Each structure stands twice: as C-alpha cells, then as structure tokens.
Amino acid sequence: MLHIYCPYCEEMREEEEFSYAGEAHIARPLDPESLTDAQWGDYVFFRTNPRGLHHEMWNHAAGCRRYFNVTRDTQTYVIHETYKMGEQPSVTGEKP
C-alpha cells in the first residue's frame, strides 16, 4: 500500500487516491510522420521496465487531478522522490 507525496497538495496521501500512469519522461515525438515504424512503435509500446529505480507518472485522481512524477524502486517499492511535471528527477541511479 503505497503512501505517496503529492507535490501539488504537498502532503502524503494514500494509494487509493491515485492512479498510475506509466513510465515518465516519454516525450511525444514532435514530428511523428518523419519516424520509421520502428521508431513510432518504440514510442507507443516499448518501455524501460527496470527492476530498480523507475521514473513514473501518477495522477492524483481523487485529489488535485494533477499528473506528477515519482522516482520509485520497483523492487523495494521505496519512493525516493516525487516531482512536478516538467521537472527532472534528482535520483537517477547513475553514478556521478
């Protein structure tokens, strides 16, 4: 049962208030028509799906209805950070 900090409501809320919205930071291609089928397919269907740190979107559906980003470990379920749409994660797992 996840307990998620909504960066807009600025407090912890129960999982039941949220809906999951998949991997974060997948930008829609600016010019879809110029892509190959494989590039388009990659954008629409293919996901990183890591075991470990995952940047993902949640929607505070029963709350403020904002989408936001969460950096969560998909193994331990620990949430390292939540951040607003348009922001970049500070926890990336990449070694500095």
Next chain:
Amino acid sequence: MVDPMKKYSGFSLFKHALKHHEDWQKTWRSPRPKQSYDVIIVGGGGHGLATAYYLAKEHGITNVAVLEKGYLGGGNTARNTTIVRSNYLWDESSRLYDHALDLWYGLSQDLNYNVMFSSRGVMNLGHNLQDMRDIERRVNANRLNGIDAAVLTTKEVKDIVPIINDSQDIRYPILGASWQKTGGVARHDAVAWGYARGADQLGVDLIQQCEVTDIVVEQGAVTGVQTSQGFIGAKKVACVTAGNSGVMASMAGIRLPLESHPLQALVSEPIKPIIDTVVMSNAVHAYVSQSDKGDLVIGAGIDAYNGYGQRGSLHVVEHTLSAICELFPMFSRVRMNRAWGGIVDTCPDACPIISKTQVDGLYFNCGWGTGGFKATPGSGHVFAHTVAHDDPHPLAKPFTIDRFNTGHLIDEHGAAGVAH
C-alpha cells in the same frame, strides 16, 4: 528414453515402500555447467523447462542447459492459480492456447509424472449486456476454431455451481457465462518438476542457483552468457524469464513492449470440497477454484504500478474478496490463509511474445501476462520449434516482437482472466 528403473508407477511406489523409500533416485541431476551448449535456456520455470524438454524430445537437441537463478519452477510457475483453458478470442491466440490444451491431455503420461491435470471446467461470468455480447462472440469464435466452448444461462451456471449467488437483484447480477468444460486446473509445481525430470532424463543440464548476469553478443550474434557461475558459451540463447524479461532484454540491448506488475492471489484455509469447477469473473475481478487439498484458490486483480516485489497492495485483495463474498455469500465466514504476489510481464495487447530478436541466436518467450501457466506445454512446444529451426513455429508466427511496429496486435484484454 526414460530409464525403466526410474519409471514412476503404483507398482514402483509399492516396491519402494518395502524398502522404506530409501532407494528413490534424484528426480534430476545437479550437474556443473559445461563450457558451452548448443542452446542455453535462461529461466527454469515451467515454460523454460518445457522448452528444454521439447527441444530434446522433438528436435533431438540435447546439448542444452537450463539456467535458473533460484530454484526450478520458483517464479510464476509456483505462484499462479493453476487455471488451464484455451477460450481466447482471436484465432491466433486461441489456437496457441488450444495447442497447449491438447498437450495438457496426456501430459502426465508423456512425462511419466502426474501433473494432476483435472478438467473440471472453467466458466467466465458475464455481468452486463456487453459482457454477454463478448461472451457470445468469444464462444462462437472458439467453436468455429474447434475449441470447446458454450454459453451458459444464469440457470445453467447455477446448476453447475449451486452455491453461486444467482440473484438478479444485486449490484452486478450474473447474466450468464462462457463455459469451457475441457478446461480445468493442474498441479503447478508438478508441471515444472515433471518437465524438469523429463528434460534431465533426455540429457538436458538443469543448473540451479545460476544467475545470468549478462548476455554476450558479438557482431550481432549471441555467443553465450555470463553467469554467477562464470561464462557459459552457447550458439543460441533462449530467454524464458517471466517477471524478469525486461531485465534480460536490456542485457542484450533490446527493449521490449513490457511492463512488469504484481499480480496477487490468495488461498483460504482448507475446507471440505464445495466447488468443483473454476469460476472467473472479469467484471468484478475475482476467480476461484478449490484445490485437492481443500483450499479455495482465488486470483485477484493486477496492481496498477510496475513492481518486481512479488507483493502488491492490500486494497486489491480487499476488492477481490468483496467480489467473492458477493458471488458466494456463504464464503464470508471462511478465512484467508495466505496471500502472495507474482510478477506478470504484460504486453500492450495482453498477448505473449514468442520471437526471434534482432540479435542472431537470441530468442524471447515472454509477456504472458496472467495467461502463462495454462500455456506452458504449448509455449514450450512452439518455442522449442522456433529455437531449433531459427524460424517461428506456425502457431508462434503472429507473436513476434515486430507486431508492435507493424501494428498487428492481437488484443486479448477482454479474454484474459484479469484486466491488464
């Protein structure tokens, strides 16, 4: 050929009983890995072991290793609700699953290992008019594909499952069901063990506690795998690692259209047998059967988030049990003994991937979502063919990774047991 000394039977059991069971042999060897193999199968679950078995049995490829990071059959094979059926919607998938169902019949005899496949029938309930349209559509498609299927009225549902709540005055009354009498359940662990024993006897090396840490690719072709027990060379590497497929793919620099989610299930305390078919309800997210030990085996919905933790959130289980109590009000005083989670790799179209990849000699069999167990024999069978011939088995052809680029998806969300 199975060594006659190792053959299982009532007679052998009797003979061994006289010797206090002291002379039973190992079910499989525990060999040290060789330097290289013709085929390495990554993942010692039901699908991987079945693949190894059929590679050896049907294609004569016996220089094969199955590498398992934990213990054989310890992943989703050990965690599912053991349902076997083939009543999927589209031609491509229903034929694949029905191929599996054909193999389920006679599997115990083929393996000389009783997998306790019990064709006690599977029904999928409909709770609204659209459910019933979908059921009609699926049953008709199944029928014309030669798959056992029928539409049941509410009364027929009640006749088969007398304890079900057939009141029409409830929130989501039962309007009918689809019914596959030839479906049923099997003993999940036995499937893995039976295939393991069969493969071992045909010369396949089953190597447990051997985690693959990298897939080695040179000039676009696979050459082997790095493991916790060192490098092992291979001409072909076949990944059958449900719950871990994305991680394996990333080792070879491949992306897959998968997301891994927790899928929870639970059992009640053992009670005297009271329901002897499988009842599934997609609309209210619950399915139930009763094991030969007496446990009610209940499947819950998928947790929405990605997760490799083999556990999910309580509200999913709560939701399922409220639905179960609605369908079976008499179960309300029965008690939940244990709940657990598996990791299901879900594809956007709720269908598996059985495919070659852009890396020569590297194959993937994954993305079974909630439907993996029932497909085990068929999956192993067609994947073995695909690996042996470096060309997909005709039944596997529609399930290439490339379908996500061409758009030839096979949308089975409606027919999958659980929404995903």
Next chain:
Amino acid sequence: MSTKQDQCHRLEQGGRIDRSQPLTFTWNGKQYQGYKGDTLASAMLANGIKIVGRSFKYSRPRGIFGHGAEEANALMQLGVGKETIPNPRATQIELFDGLTATATNGWPSADFDLMEWVGKIGGKMMPPGFYYKTFMWPEKMWMTYEKFIRKAAGYGKASLEADPDIYDKLNRHCDVMVVGAGPAGLAAALEAGRAGKRVIIADEQDEFGGSLLASKQTINGQAAAAWAESAAAELAAMDNVLCLSRTTVFGYYDHNFLGALERRTDHEGMTAKSGSRQRIHRIRAHEVVLAAGALERPLVFANNDLPGVMLSGSVATYINRYGVVPGNRCVVMTTNDSGYQTALDITAAGRTVVAIVDTRQQPEGRLIEAARAAGIVIKAGHAVIEAQGSKQVTDALVAPIDAAGEQITGKPVSLSCDLIAVAGGWSPVVHLSCHTGSRPQWNDTIAAFVPGPSVQRQHLAGAVNGEYTTVGALQAGAQMGALAAGSEATTSYDCGDESVGLAQALYLVPHTKPVSRAPKQFVDFQNDVTAAGIELANREGFESIEHVKRYTAMGFGTDQGKTGNINGMAITAKNLGKTIAETGTTIFRPAYTPVTFGAMGGRDIGELLDPARHTAMHPWHVENGALFENVGQWKRPWYYPKAGETMQQALNRECMAVRNSVGILDASTLGKIDIQGRDAREFLNRVYTNAWSKLAPGKCRYGLMLKEDGMVFDDGVTACLDDNHFLMTTTSGGAAAVLSWLEMWHQTEWPELEVYFTSVTDQWATCSFSGPNARKVLAKLCDDVDLSAEAFKFMDWRAGTVAGVKARIFRISFTGELAYEVNVPANQGLYMWQQIVAAGAEFGITPYGTETMHVLRAEKGYIIVGQDTDGSLTPQDCGMHWIVGKNKDFSFLGKRSFTRPDTSREDRKHLVGLKPKDPTVVLPEGAQIVPDPKQPIPMDMLGHVTSSYWSECLGHGIALATVKSGHHKMGDTVYCPLADGRVLAAEICSPVFYDPKGERHND
C-alpha cells in the same frame, strides 16, 4: 447428551480465569464446563479431553499442542448452521456460554476414526509426492482418482448459508504503531504515549501482557501480571493512545501500512448482537515497533504427535494463566533452561515431574539449581527419542545422546507419563517483517531467524529480535518506543536474576532406527510432514527449501509452519551438509493468522459493492416501470415495459413512437467536459481526428478520439459555446477516462496550450427527445428560440428558455429523426423531464431506454464505441474516412499509426451492415461470420456481428458487423453458423439502413 464432566485437570486456584462465571460448552456432542477467561483449549484440557482431531493424511489422533497462534492440531468446526466457522484454533477461541464445537476430521468420530487404519496401512504408500508418481493410468481415470482424493480434502466445512454477520473497516493513522502488547510492546507504547505521540498498540489476546500474564517474575518489584495490568491501564487512560486487544496484525504492507483484524464479539457468541462481528483496522503508521514475541519450537522425535506431547511454555501457560495442568505425570524434555521453569510450575501445581530430560550434557545455572532443590530428577545428556501410547502418551522412551545430539549412546529406558512437555528453544515471530520483502537472517547465538534489514520505518523490540529475557524485552521496548517517538526513554526496568545457561541447537532427535525406518517423527503436524518425508524429498533432489516446502507441503497449513518450519529447514540443512543460514528460509506471507473473507470485503458488498450512479430523472424512471441496464457505474433505463408486454413488444412500441411521433431518452449520463481557453480549438485539433478550427459558436460537430495506436477510443459531439469555450460530450462509460486523457496530454505534453477542462457531467441533465413531432413538443415549451429548420439547423445549438428554465438546446440526433437535446442544470432535470413529457402527451411522447436507442442508431448505422468497436478498429475500418482530417497541421493523436503496414492493409476487418436473407431473422450478437459454412473446422472466419436488432420500422432484422475486407464485399452473402446448428445467411450492405440521405434529421 451425556452429563457434564468434572474439570479433572483444573487447579483449585490460580490463573486469570473467573471461577465465579462458569460457562457451558459442547464438544463433539458432549457438554462440559469451563470458566470465563478460558480458551476453548484450556477448557478442553481442564476436562481431560485429549484427542481433538485427526491428522490430514494419516488420520492420526492429535491433541492440543500449544496455546496460541502456533497451534497446528486443534482446528475446530465452531458453531453450526449459518453461524459455523471452519478451522479456528481452540487455543484462540475464547470460551463463551453455549459454545459448540466439533472436530473437523475423523469418521465416525475423532476418538475412533476408521480412516486411521487407512492411514496406518496405506501410509507407507503415501510418502511426499506419491501422487506425482502414480494415478496416471489409464489417462481418463485421474478424474476418478481425484474424486477419492478430494474426499479427504479440507478440514472444516463452510456454511451453506449466507453470513448473518457484517464486518467493517476503519482507516487509522498514527505516529507509532506497536505490534504486540507483551513486555516489549507495552514498554514501547508507554514511552511513545508519554511522549504525546499518536500511538496504536494491538495484541491478538483478550488481555494485554503477553507472556507476562503467565509469568511468575517481578518487574520493578511488582508481579509481572500486575505490572502488565497497570501498564495497560496507563495506556488506556491516554487520549493519544489507542489500545486494541483481540486484534491481530495480520499483514504488514509497504510504506508502513498494516492490516489488523479485531474480533469484536467472537468472545461473546457466534454472531454479533449488533454492529460488526469483526473489524479491520487499516493502519498507516509513521513508525512501527514490532514486538510480536517468539514462538516455542518443538523437537522432532518419534511419535511426537501423540496427544499428551505439548510445548513446554504452553504447559506453563495453561497452569499459570488458566489454572489447568494438562497432565499428572510429566516428562519435560528441554534443550535450554526454559523447560526447568515449566517443571517448577508443574511441581508447584502439585503434579509430578517424572524427570527433566535435558539434551545438554552438563546444564548448570540458576534454574537447574532450583529444580534440583525441588527434588526433580534431571537426566542430562538425554533425550526423549519416542513417545509411546496408542491414543495418548503413556510413556516416554528416553535415551542418552552424544553432545552433538546426533547419536544415541546408551540403552533407552521407558518412563511412564501422561504428558511430555517439549522445550526446543524459540523462534522469533519474523512473519510480519517478511511481508514487506525483508529477508530473515539466521542468528547463530540464539539458533533462530530474526528479522533482517528492512526498508520500512520499522523497529524491533524484545523476543522478536531474539531478546528473550523480560528485562531485555522491556528495555528494548522502552528504547524503541522512545526512538520511534523521537524522545528519550523515561523508565528503566529491573526483573531480578534472569540468567540462563547456553541453549543447545537441536532439532531432530536421534532414534535407535534410521529416520526412514523409525516411527514417524513429525515436523509439520498439520500436513503430516515427517523427518523421513523431508529426507526423501532431499534424496530425490528437492534441495532448495522452497522445493522441500512444495514437495512435502511443509508450512502450507493454516499455522503456516510456525512451529515446524525451522525444524524442517534444520533437517534439510543437515541432510545436505549445509548450515541453516545457507539453506535459508521460506518467505512468510500475509496473513499471520487467518482473516475472515467477509472482514476483508467489509461493507463493500451488496448495494455498496460499487457505487450506482443515478441521473436527476432516476426517480421518474423507477416510478414509470423502467428496467435498468448497468452502463459503467450508471443505472440507465433499458426499456419501459408496459403490463403484459414482452421485451420485443416494448421495444417495437418505443421505436415506432420515435419514428412516427416522438420519444424521450434520458441522456444525462453522457460524459460532458467544459473546455475553456484560447487554445481550446488547437487542443481539439490534436485529440480529435477531424478539424475544429472553423467551428463557429452555435455549432456542433461529431468527433472521434484515438489512442496513439490509431484505434478508436471514444466519440461524441462537441459544441462551440463561444469562441474559446466548448462543451465536449463523451460516451457514458468513457467520461472519466477521456477527462484523464485530456488532462494527461495537457499537463504532460502541451502545458503551453491555454485551456482548462472541467467535468460538468453531473451539472447538466439532458432530455433527448426525437421524432417527427419533436419540434412541436419543444415549441410548446420554448418561445425565445426560432425553432424553424432554417434558423435552427441540424448540428446547431441555441441558448433558450424551456419551460421557464434557462437551457442549452442542441439539435443533434442519434436516432436519425428530428431531435433536440435539452440541457438544463441538473437541479431542474427532473422538472424539465416532466415538463417535456407533459407537453408531449398529446403526441404520445414515449420514454425509451438504451435498448431502443441502440436499435434506432443501428438503423442509422451509428456506432457505439465499445460495442461495435473493440480497440482494434481505426476510423477507416469503421467506414469513417470522412472524419479523418488530411490537412491538419498537427499530427493528431493516433494518426501516425495509420501508415503502419498492418494498419494500412486493405483487407482489415471493416464495419459494415448485414441484412439477414430471411427477413424474420435477427442474427445473434456475437455470431461469427464465415464465407463458407460448409468448410471444416477450424473455419476461416471473417468477423462477427457487433450489433443486431429487429427493426420494426423496416420490418426485418438488421445488424452491424465487422467483416474482413467488408467495404469491398458489398452485396456478398456471408453466413453465421450458430451453436444450435442453424446457419443464418446475410448480405453485406451499407450500415445505414434507414433514411440514408439523412432527410429526416435535417427536416
């Protein structure tokens, strides 16, 4: 009925039972007496009941073995009829007056069970995994074999009736959650409570105190039980502390979420007199202190399952807490000092300790001295290697063993006794910690698993962490409670001398015969798993502890291996020449002890299973006899049958009313999204397939929405209210998904677009009336809008006053007739509906439901997303090329997918019309379509019937269908082979059956 029996094993005094409150209970048809404060188990023991059930596989007699959650044998069938509960443990059932229980197994009775002979004779043939090796021939026989196997399945019986009780849930939040109210838990809660934190402390027992309630120690000079009482009283008096007794924390979930089951009335009777019988507390805690204690481990020796073999600590608990001494002549076998305390307690109870059999060669220390001083015989370096007796213990076979505990070093002797108390050491309750993914770690010092590192904000205190002394538990509790509260501990504790000698790590006791030939040495009582069974599993290559578990069923019982698992792991480790740490443990899962299904469901059953959403006009529909259809969560009128009408007759009447005069539909459930902002048009351009740049205020347009895969996802009419203001409608079931979809694109991809979305689905009630007389009806109610066909055209909307209410009037049609949708604020929805119905009376205005709507729109070939489409059809597949903008600047959602090889195929499935060759036939929805019905199975299928109805106005059946290449096969004949053997022929045609030129709705 037989007479009441004496409580022959009840002590004259002592214990925490209330002798002034005798209670009567019935066990297996006989009446007995116990006292308030008893558990069913203590009352049964008091009455000398030895056999409480039969084992699962071998039907061996079994007795009460423990005193709490660890009990594996005493599973009861509690109560009868609709009140019955299968499988609760006698050790956890509080006695109440009139309690009725029976054994769950044994035929004709648990005392005399014929199945025992099957077990004795057939048992040899039933080692672990025997069923995998046989019952295979002939193939078809398995189902028959299985029928017999299933006869032996299960323990208790489920009720055959609905549950008379209800269950509910409370969502709780706290700073500090303390699990367990033994010494550690109480001390922790006291500190956190005194620090002013919001604290919840829960314990499975009726009284707080845990082990202290049966202890003879002192705490800071006070008797342990008295200290527990005062601690509990102090906690109860704190406003910031919630004390939950009879509450088992059954699951520990991520981010410090815990599930706890409170048994509110089970101690009073089978059903609750009012309110809920049980309640689940869903607890979100900032910090968790696990003080769940430890469970005693039995030892594995021959016939160790005989009634009369009990856990040593349980024997002491029965004596000290319940005033029951379960035997008169007792042998205590121990690997550590705790058995000595039990021996002293037995002696103090006036019963005989035949001997303390200590597996250690030279035990020394405080308790040993005390036992010696009490004159108790101590046989050091010995073990009970076998219990003897047929239905209960009559003797203990005792033999000297070597220091390693592996060999018998001398001749066994038989000691006559009726009770063998076994003290094999302790296993911390690591279960909860495991639930969140933490792996237990082996601790050699205490020879047990303790909770491993956790990512949760979790603190461990007391026996759960291997700290077995009372003072250690109290101090750890105080420390952890203070740590969790961010304060300093306020109390220190003194419990006198608790020194103990080193314990021996012993699990399997040697026998004179090898394991495979010795009498059965049980590891897991409930599943009849023996040491020989584990040895066989190991021999057969099942080496992983998970394999052992699965092959033998060890730990799969309702006790989840609380007593058996460690022994099984130790035996496996020994067989494989590994350490226990290397062998590892299986993973414990929720629930710690079983949880009632009904409690998990809570009140979300019946009408409350899922919200039923109603429109403002719902009461009218009910009053006017509508039958309802579930559409998503909505209750929509399906049709309005009149007395004596069949469904088809009602539909025909409703359809013809619309076609010939006027009918009215409640369309309020359609999703409605208010869109404001100067970029609203641009946004619509991006999410819809067609162009929106030029839609003028006062105009409406139909739109199709696609997912990025190019497949139809939703549809609806959007009206331009003002230049920067639009009202979008969606399907009834899709409203929430569409709003999320729009918000997602706006918030994540196009935040620069100036646009806002607000759901107004509930704000507006929609009366949709259509038919040739629709205008006349509206004209009666509205005089401020020019309703003429020229001024107010099809696909226009106008603001106006209808029946005195400010309304938006949309001239849109889903029936093909002249139609208006009057939208009014929902507070006036019912009023408006009534006004329109009244105004339409002279035209015979007829309310119609979703089914008639479906017929009418199908006659026009309008699709219903989700019925005619299934997520696999593009707009082109639906024959809606006209709605796909070719020249839009922005590559709208889904567009790129059209050019993929499969999506651009010409022979995809297309949505077409089907006209049955036999005009009286209605094709069944869901029928599959084939080109040749005579082909062998598997047949080549072209598609399926998505919608199909009798069209009363056309006088024949009509259908919509997907057909492969259907758009290129107009006029072809196709076939629907049905399950009943009929084959229905139909001709592929345009999906527009009625008024193809659209003259009627333009009228």
Next chain:
Amino acid sequence: MTSMQTPLHNITLPASVSDAGVVMREDKFRGHLNLRGNPQDAAFTDAVAQVLGVALPLAPNTSAEQGSTRIYWLCPNEWLLLVAEGTQGQVEADLRAALAHQHIAVTDLSSGQTLVNLSGAKLDELMMKSAVYDCHASNFPVGKVVQTTFAKAGATIYKCEDGSFDLVIRRSFSDYFFLWLKDASKEYGLSVI
C-alpha cells in the same frame, strides 16, 4: 412541486433517533463555481479578490471565507467557490467581466454537486470508516480542505469551525453516498436535519 431538486432529494430517511451519533444536513442549493486561473498572475488574483471580497487561498489544502462566500483550494490553479444560493450566475458574470482577456475558466457546478454537513459525537469514527484520509484533528485543522475518497466515491472535505465536516459530493453519487452513510452510521444512529 418545485422546479428545483437537490441531489439528495430522493433519499429515504432512516427512522429518526433522538441521540443520533451522526447528524447530516444538506446545505441545499448553494452556488458552486469552479474557477481556474494563474495564481502567479497578480492581475488574476487581485481581480478575483476584488470580485469576491476575499483573496484566493494559494496554499495547498487551505480555504478562505468571507460572509457567505467560501473558497476551497483544489489545485495550484483551481478553486471551488461556494457562494450564496442563487448568486452564482452574478458572481460568474462578475468574474468573467473582471477577468476578461485573461486565461481563466469559470464553470457553474451548482447542480452537479452539493454541500453536506456531517457532525455528531461519532463523527470521527464515521470518517474513519469512510475516508482513507486522516481526519484526526491533529492532521485536519479547522479550515483545511482535502479532496479525497469517501467510501468508493470522491469528496471534497472541509473542516468547519465547530468541528463538523462539510463535504462536497457529486450529484450522481449522492444516492450511493447516502446509502453508505446510512449503513456506516447504523450503529450510531443517523439524524438528517
């Protein structure tokens, strides 16, 4: 009959009890306006304050009140305005006039939702039964506004000065809401005033 009916007009009342632990009162026909705009834009906030006579609450989960007008923060650019019955049309018009040419939205939701007050000695327990959110006084001070779930429906919950809660519930869920309320308060007694 009147032409106006509140979402809860159709409820069947439980038998009246004198010492009800839970008391429900519907604040009927209150004006509900949804307002959107940019809180960083002083032109927006100033103009709104001018019209409403009270500044928009800008901190998450807060509210503001002035006379019969109450404002709930819903998200960083969204507020719910509760105004006196019948004034919503005028307030909307005033806002539109004051905010002309700004990127804003005003939407009348007065019929789509209703305001329900819950009070009584058993209120805390009722809230624990119904909401996953922590409604304890230490977490839910007077004036706080929280959008969360109430049973299986959504609700916007506001803590009133007297310790009671005001809930905004959606019209189509109101029958479910009341069904739940009746069920959950059965053991305490429910009174509807």
